[in-house]
Amino acid sequence: MNNASLQQRKDNAFARGQGTLTHAYIEKARNAELWDVEGKRYIDLGSGIAVVNTGHNHPKVQAAVQAQLEKFSHTCVMVTPYESAVELAEKLNDAAPGETPKKTVFVTTGAEAVENCVKIARAHTGRSGVIAFQGGFHGRTNLTMGLTGKIAPYKAGFGPFPGEIYHAPYPNEYHGVSTEDSLAALNMLFTCDIEPGRVAAIIIEPVQGEGGFYPAPPAFLQALRKLCDQHGILLIADEIQTGFARTGKMFASEYAGIEPDLMTMAKGIAGGFPIAAVVGKAEVMDSPLPGGLGGTYGGSPIGCAAALAVLDVIKEEQLCERALHVGDRIVERLRSLQTRYPQTIGNIRNLGAMIAMELVRDGDVNQPNAELTKALVGEAAKQGLILLSCGIRGNVIRFLPALTITDALISESMDLLEQTFDALM
Structure with a gap:
């Protein structure tokens, strides 16, 4: 071979x-x-x-997964739940930025987390519009492709995409796009394309991933938080690639000192085992009716065990x-x-x-x-x-x-x- x-x-x-x-x-x-x-x-x-x-096969993560496998691999957290999922939700709620009480929902992939953020935002606000940013990457499903701001290879040949999605330029000093330019473009969207009273959420990566690893200036994220508060729009921080100590803080949005309304978490959450989450303000997270959120493999017991070990390693090391x-x-x-x-x-x-x-x-x-x-x-x-x-x-x-x-x-x-x-x- x-x-x-x-x-x-x-x-x-x-x-x-x-x-x-x-x-x-x-x-x-x-x-x-x-x-x-x-x-x-x-x-x-x-x-x-x-x-x-x-790291690959961290001994603590490996041991946690092996121990869980001796117990059970799946029951579906929506049918017969287990303590590890509750404990992980509690810890993620505590780790999320800001003092507002938080709640969590578990899914399997980052794209699922993004889609559920949009569902939750629409349920909470009663609005339909979503604003994303040019160069952003949020997934390969139909809705998340619509949010993604890069054509090749992610969107080419796959349209049409869902409506009520709008894109604004992401601030990028190296390419001559200032914070003021991006904010002016958002205001132009509100003037020409969709009134703010129809916008459910603005979603942003604190550091663009696929788009080129451009960090959003703290001043821009702070202005975005203020703009969302002004118009009753929810702010979604897509921390799928930036989370779990990658940027030097648990989550990159902490650098701006802001509290997102909703956050996506995946990738680094469990050391290689598939699990993802949406964590957000409790009042917002409770907007969908029971049964409106979930997934067969969401909150996998293997993933929960691995994620709990990852959180320990981040702290201990x-x-x-x-x-x-x-x-x-x-x-x-x-x-x-x-x-x-x-x-x-x-x-x-x-x-x-x-x-x-x-x-x-x-x-x-x-x-x-x-x-x-x-x-x-x-x-x-x-x-x-x-x-x-x-x-x-x-x-x-x-x-x-x-x-x-x-x-x-x-x-x-x-x-x-x-x-x-x-x-x-």
Whole structure:
């Protein structure tokens, strides 16, 4: 068995739309390292797209899952519930920003969490409109594709999308979009497209994920909170990729000191086990009638056990603080590389261990270098380094290492990155 034969089998068995970034078929993983079926080792700077924040197979998470498997794997929390789901809901409610009492609903995926946020917002407000942002990513289901602000590959060929969804520009200093520009565009939406009294919710990623790892300025999030309060609109923080210590705080919206009305949680919540949640203000969360929310696998006992262990690891190993350290170490190396290639590495940015390097031509922000980005991801994998790309123009390398990655592995990974970059230039 080798990577090539598995890739051939995959091509024959999988739908083309579910592609793969590399042709490395993984056999085992530990912390920030992977080994494929041919025994080749990789340093993983993608973490399953910000899922294994606590590293692959963290011993505490692994033990919690094994213990739960000895008891039961599924009963459906809506039929015969269990204590671990209650305990996890209590802890997520406590962890969510703000002093307002919170409640939780469990689902299985991030897209489900986003869809349920919209359902809850509409039930609570009696309104139908939803505003999202250009460059945002909220999922691949029909409704979440409508919310997503990036066509290729997520929306191309899949329309029509649901109505009553509107997009505004996301503030992006590097690309010349100020907080004032974004707020003015929102006001223009209210003037030209939908009156605020018909808007149920505004949904925003505190740091755009697929859109390019652009952090929203705290001033913008604060202004958005004020705008929502002014018009009775609910503010949804999509923390699917930014949550669970990734940015140096439990949730990225904490940097702005705001309290969202609703939050989505997934990815890093359970160390690789599928579970997601909506957490929000209790009054808002209780708006749907009983039976209006849920899902067969929502609140999986395996996922709950893993998530409780993840929360323990974040606290015990001080992973919020560790995320800041990891981000600083990687950014330091990236800035050193940028001094050697200032016309190619246009911008480096991060919030904790959510790090981006944007590649351009001739130092021009308006000339994205998507070709080099794609080549770098491909060549790095050949050298044993897993990188991810993102950005609406396909020219951003994103770094999402496990927060438990060692300093030695950070140094080794950056050495590999520099060698690969040098070879391509």
